[in-house]
Amino acid sequence: MQLVRAFLLRLMTTAVTLIGVAVIVFFVIRVVPGNPIAMMLPPGATEADIARLTAQYGLDKSIPAQFLIWCQGVVQGDFGTSITSNQPVLSLVLGRLPATLELSIMALVIAVVLGGIIALTGTRNRGTKLEAALDVGNGMALSVPDFLWGLVLILLFGVLWPVFHISGRVTPSLDLPFSSNFYLFESLIRLRFDLWADIVSHMFMPALALAIPLAAIIGQLLKQSLKETMHLDYVTLARTKGYGENHVITREALPNAILPTLTLVGVQFTFLIGGTVIIERLFSYEGLGNMAIDAVINRDLPLIQGIVILFAAIFTAVNLVVDLSYALLNPRLRHG
Amino acid sequence: MVDKSGADGRSLIRRRAGLKLWLSGGWLATLALAAILAPWIAPQDPLAQDLFLGRLPPVWIQGAEPGFYLGTDSLGRDVLSRILYGARLALIVALVAGTVTCVIGASLGLLAGFLRGWVDVVISRAIDIWMAFPPVLFSILLIAVMGPGLQSIILAIVVIDWTRFARVVRAEAMAQGAMDYVASAQVAGRGRISTMLTEILPNVLPTIIALLTLEMGIAVIVEAILSFVNLSISTDDPTWGGMIAEGRTSIHQAWWVLIFPLITLFLTVLSFSQLGEGLKDRFDPVLR
Numbered sequence: 001m002q003l004v005r006a007f008l009l010r011l012m013t014t015a016v017t018l019i020g021v022a023v024i025v026f027f028v029i030r031v032v033p034g035n036p037i038a039m040m041l042p043p044g045a046t047e048a049d050i051a052r053l054t055a056q057y058g059l060d061k062s063i064p065a066q067f068l069i070w071c072q073g074v075v076q077g078d079f080g081t082s083i084t085s086n087q088p089v090l091s092l093v094l095g096r097l098p099a100t101l102e103l104s105i106m107a108l109v110i111a112v113v114l115g116g117i118i119a120l121t122g123t124r125n126r127g128t129k130l131e132a133a134l135d136v137g138n139g140m141a142l143s144v145p146d147f148l149w150g151l152v153l154i155l156l157f158g159v160l161w162p163v164f165h166i167s168g169r170v171t172p173s174l175d176l177p178f179s180s181n182f183y184l185f186e187s188l189i190r191l192r193f194d195l196w197a198d199i200v201s202h203m204f205m206p207a208l209a210l211a212i213p214l215a216a217i218i219g220q221l222l223k224q225s226l227k228e229t230m231h232l233d234y235v236t237l238a239r240t241k242g243y244g245e246n247h248v249i250t251r252e253a254l255p256n257a258i259l260p261t262l263t264l265v266g267v268q269f270t271f272l273i274g275g276t277v278i279i280e281r282l283f284s285y286e287g288l289g290n291m292a293i294d295a296v297i298n299r300d301l302p303l304i305q306g307i308v309i310l311f312a313a314i315f316t317a318v319n320l321v322v323d324l325s326y327a328l329l330n331p332r333l334r335h336g
Numbered sequence: 337m338v339d340k341s342g343a344d345g346r347s348l349i350r351r352r353a354g355l356k357l358w359l360s361g362g363w364l365a366t367l368a369l370a371a372i373l374a375p376w377i378a379p380q381d382p383l384a385q386d387l388f389l390g391r392l393p394p395v396w397i398q399g400a401e402p403g404f405y406l407g408t409d410s411l412g413r414d415v416l417s418r419i420l421y422g423a424r425l426a427l428i429v430a431l432v433a434g435t436v437t438c439v440i441g442a443s444l445g446l447l448a449g450f451l452r453g454w455v456d457v458v459i460s461r462a463i464d465i466w467m468a469f470p471p472v473l474f475s476i477l478l479i480a481v482m483g484p485g486l487q488s489i490i491l492a493i494v495v496i497d498w499t500r501f502a503r504v505v506r507a508e509a510m511a512q513g514a515m516d517y518v519a520s521a522q523v524a525g526r527g528r529i530s531t532m533l534t535e536i537l538p539n540v541l542p543t544i545i546a547l548l549t550l551e552m553g554i555a556v557i558v559e560a561i562l563s564f565v566n567l568s569i570s571t572d573d574p575t576w577g578g579m580i581a582e583g584r585t586s587i588h589q590a591w592w593v594l595i596f597p598l599i600t601l602f603l604t605v606l607s608f609s610q611l612g613e614g615l616k617d618r619f620d621p622v623l624r
Contacts, residue, residue, distance in 0.1 A: 013464065020465035031481055143609030144602060145557055147564075151580060151598050159587055274470035278561050282584070292473050293565055296480045304477065312468040 003327060010323060014316045021312040022305075026070065029301050030063050057083065057302075070305070079309075080302035084295075089306035093288065097310070098181035099169055100280070100287035104273050106184070106203055107210035111272070112265065114211060115218025122219070123226045123249055134219075141216035146275045150209035150282045157205060165202040167284035174198060206283040210275050214268050221264055225257040232256075259329060266322025270315045353617035360607035360614065367604060371423035379403055380414035382421040382574045387412055391590040407592040409582055415596050418574035422597065425575055426604065428486070429559045433493040434552035440494060441501025442544050448502065449509025450532045459502065466499045475558055479567045489562060493555050500554075501547055508540040542619035546612045553608030560601055576601050 054060050058069055073080060079089040118138060122131045141149075158166035170176065170183060174195065178186045184203065187196040229235060230253050238252045277289030284290070288307055295303040370377065380403065389412035393400050400407065406415040448459035475492045482488040512518065513536060521531045563577030576597045583594025 013461075016461065017464050017468050020461075021468050024465070024469075025477075028477065028481055139610075139613075140606065143553070143606055143613075145554075145605070147557060147561055148598070148602055148605065151584075151594070152602070154584070154587065155591065155595060155598070159591055270467075274472060277470055277472040277476075278564075281565060289470075289473070293476060296473075296476050297565075299480070308469065308473060308477070311470045311473065315468045315470075 006327070007324065010320065014320055017316055018309070018312055022071075022309055023067070025305055025308045026067050027063060029304055030066070057081070059301075079306040082295075082300055082303040084298045084300045084303070089302050092291070092303065093306050093310055095181055096286065096288045096291050099183075099285065100273075100276050100289060102182060102184045103203060103207055103276055103280070103285065103287060104210070104269070107207040107214070107272055108265075108269055110207055110211035111214035111218060114215035115222060118215065118219030119222035119226060120249060120254075122223045123230070123253075124245065126227070138216045138219050141212050142220065144213070146209050146213055146272075147278050147282065149212045150206065150279050153205045153209050154282070164205045166205055167202075169202050169286050170195070170199050171202075202285075206279045206285055209282075210272050210279055214265075214272055217268055218261060218265060222257060222261045225260050226253050229253040229257045259326075262329070263322060263326050266318060266325075270318050273311070273314060273318070353614045356610045356614035357618070360610040363603055363607045364611065367423055367600075368427055370420055371427050374417075374420040374424060378414075378417035378420045379405060380417045382413065382417040383572060385411040385413055391586070391593075393590075394592050406596045407590065409579070409593045410586055410590070413574075415579070415593060418579055419576070419597055419600050421574040422576045422579065423600070425486070425573070426556050426559060426601075429489055429493070430552040430555045430608070433490040433555040433558075434548055436490065437494045437497045437551055437555075438501055438544065438548045441498035442505045442540075442547075444498065445502035445505030446509050446532060446536065446540070449506035450513050450536055451528065452510075452513075456506075459506070463499045463502055466496070469496075471496050472561060475562060476565060476567060479562055484567055489559055492562075493558050496558075497551060497554065500551060501544070504543060504547060505540055508543055509536050512536050512539050542616065545619070546616035549608050549612035549615060553605045553612075556601070556604055556608065 051060070058066055061069070070080065077090065079093070081087065082089050082092055085092065118134055122134050125131050154166050157164045165171070176183070176195070177190065177192070180186055183199050184196065187193075187199060226249065230249075235248060235252050238248050243252070276287060277292060279285070280287045280289040281293050288310070292304065292307045292311075294300075295307060389401060389404070389408050390410050392404050392408040392412075394407045394415075395402070395405050397407075404414050404416075406419070408414055409418075444459050448456040474496050478492040478495060479488050482491065509532075518531060518535055521535050526534075559575070560577035560580065563575035564581045566578070566581065579597040580594060580601070583590070583592075583597065587594055
């Protein structure tokens with residue numbers, strides 16, 4: 001019962017956050033100097049043409065009035081029409097969302113695997129030179145952001161030793177039989193491993209760039225909690241029973257050490273998704289972030305608005321899921 | 337984690353922190369000096385274009401011209417001179433944006449964490465809303481609204497990053513506020529604000545300083561990202577991010593246009609964060 005009430009309260013704050021984001025973006029982008037309509041018409045357009053189109057996009061009304069109209073549309077699933085492409089914002093944004101989701105999830109998987117390896121290797125080799133070296137590398141990975149790792153990867157594996165693609169999502173000349181925009185997922189389902197390999201080879205560099213800082217955080221925190229767990233009585237008991245060090249670490253210590261890391265991964269995952277904006281730009285990857293930067297440059301107000309709200313919705317949804325799973329996984333919270 | 341309980345562990349951390357401080361401080365001091373002296377030490381005019389000197393390699397590679405030590409970009413501009421002049425913008429943004437963000441964010445965090453009540457509710461809710469924005473997109477959006485320029489960059493960083501300070505300082509101030517010494521200061525008849533400034537602030541100051549150096553590194557990155565997407569200052573002026581953007585497009589013809597500003601940026605960001613870590617260890621009362 002207590003859990004349900006906490007959940008409802010949490011849902012309400014989420015709604016307040018999303019409305020706050022919508023209000024802020026809406027007002028911020030409308031202070032933009034320069035009429036976006038005048039920018040999209042050819043140079044010879046008359047004043048009357050500009051006025052007619054401005055009215056068509058509703059930009060002649062006061063900002064609060066525009067916000068109310070926009071809200072009415074959103075309730076009916078209408079996020080407005082993009083000024084540059086003249087298509088519904090919702091379909092444009094949903095068309096790009098799969099690319100960004102696949103990239104983020106691939107990055108998350110890489111980060112968890114890498115971070116896990118770092119933590120387990122470090123714990124297995126406590127007090128050795130290897131652990132010290134891992135710590136130094138971890139510290140570096142932690143203090144340099146994804147944008148710079150992306151550039152380093154471009155130089156290393158795009159130029160110096162060109163094994164991966166460094167721009168785009170898939171080789172443009174390939175014939176794609178896909179019916180959705182989840183290329184990575186669909187190529188697997190259709191058993192087109194040739195396409196799958198091509199897509200992975202495009203996605204691996206940007207995903208790795210996004211994953212490196214998160215892997216370092218996971219590695220650090222998981223190692224720390226593993227070390228704390230290794231001193232507990234039940235781990236010592238497992239040792240005296242004659243289990244080997246590997247068994248003790250992975251079977252006894254790991255399940256108990258993993259919970260704090262899990263919560264952190266959830267919060268950090270939202271930072272990772274935020275990082276896709278510039279990483280997609282850097283690797284010319286056709287996702288939401290790349291589209292967002294173009295929309296800002298072209299002053300496509302309805303599109304900017306839609307993309308920022310979608311990002312905010314993803315962030316708050318991830319946080320909600322994390323809080324919920326924490327409550328479900330943690331026995332102390334469950335029994336309140 | 338190195339064992340903190342033993343005396344050996346402590347001295348090891350201290351020694352490592354010392355090395356961190358020296359290396360990172362040394363690089364940043366060198367960079368600051370180079371930025372100040374740029375007009376005198378830069379071998380070329382950073383804006384001078386000469387298409388006949390386009391994409392010259394660094395001096396140790398065949399085909400280089402003397403005087404262009406790290407080569408030139410596609411317009412024949414000297415890479416080394418542009419890095420030196422770019423350091424000016426990067427460091428100004430780091431110092432000004434970092435400091436202003438710190439003062440505003442830390443003040444709000446202190447007020448929320450110590451005064452609690454409705455002040456805390458308002459500030460915490462604002463932090464929640466801010467955390468739901470993708471920061472890079474938000475900064476690009478703000479620059480598009482305010483127009484490119486140094487002031488816009490600094491303002492964008494302040495508007496976006498104050499939450500970094502506010503969140504941490506709020507939590508620390510809350511923890512400190514619950515301690516006995518604060519209660520005794522209150523019993524002694526001190527005012528709320530006076531207690532906050534004389535009792536709480538000195539105790540959270542080490543955290544604030546560590547965060548400040550981290551923030552300076554972040555500011556350098558944000559400036560680089562904004563100039564990478566061509567929204568920083570006027571396109572002619574040398575910026576590291578602008579050089580990186582140019583280097584990214586000509587990467588297969590002239591790798592040096594990308595690699596040298598990248599190394600400089602990498603070392604600078606790493607130094608700021610290591611300086612922050614080193615200072616945190618040094619100030620940590622448990623280690624001292």
